[in-house]
Amino acid sequence: MKEARSLLIWNRVRQECSRIEEKLALLKAEERELMERRRAAEQKITSIGTPSDDDIDGKINLALAQQELWLVNKDEERFFERRFTEESSLREKKREKEAEAKRYKAALSADTLALYHRVIDLIPDNPVVEVRRRSCMGCYLPLSAAQMEEWERGRRLIVCGECGRILV
Numbered sequence: 001m002k003e004a005r006s007l008l009i010w011n012r013v014r015q016e017c018s019r020i021e022e023k024l025a026l027l028k029a030e031e032r033e034l035m036e037r038r039r040a041a042e043q044k045i046t047s048i049g050t051p052s053d054d055d056i057d058g059k060i061n062l063a064l065a066q067q068e069l070w071l072v073n074k075d076e077e078r079f080f081e082r083r084f085t086e087e088s089s090l091r092e093k094k095r096e097k098e099a100e101a102k103r104y105k106a107a108l109s110a111d112t113l114a115l116y117h118r119v120i121d122l123i124p125d126n127p128v129v130e131v132r133r134r135s136c137m138g139c140y141l142p143l144s145a146a147q148m149e150e151w152e153r154g155r156r157l158i159v160c161g162e163c164g165r166i167l168v
């Protein structure tokens, strides 16, 4: 069944897209964290102000805050350099994957898409699996004789009687 093949690949490509999105979100989180550190260090420096000559603790605290700010600057430099290359390659990959997903999705019927969305709501992890050695590759349990026969006939998509994943 050609549609089953498309469904399997489409699902895989969709998962790849979400992994790319997760990586992009991680970069954003890293940037927020650096901004937070910078803000905290700058605030500390402002609140310390200019310690008087005999204020040893104040001088130490100021030196520590300035050192933290220097470290933040270094970390930011490294981060922005890395982000520049990482982000553009992730975005490029995402565009490719999205175009690929669109191609495979076009081969899927409305019924298949509805079934897919029903199953993925219940089983977000791995909703589409292959049948190998007469078993479901999601739960690894053997298919019943009737299910196996229906799967071999390949007239319509079936779900595993044990775990509910779509069998392709």
Ligand SMILES: [Zn+2]
Binding pocket: 136, 137, 138, 139, 140, 141, 160, 161, 162, 163, 164, 165
């Ligand atoms: Zn199963």
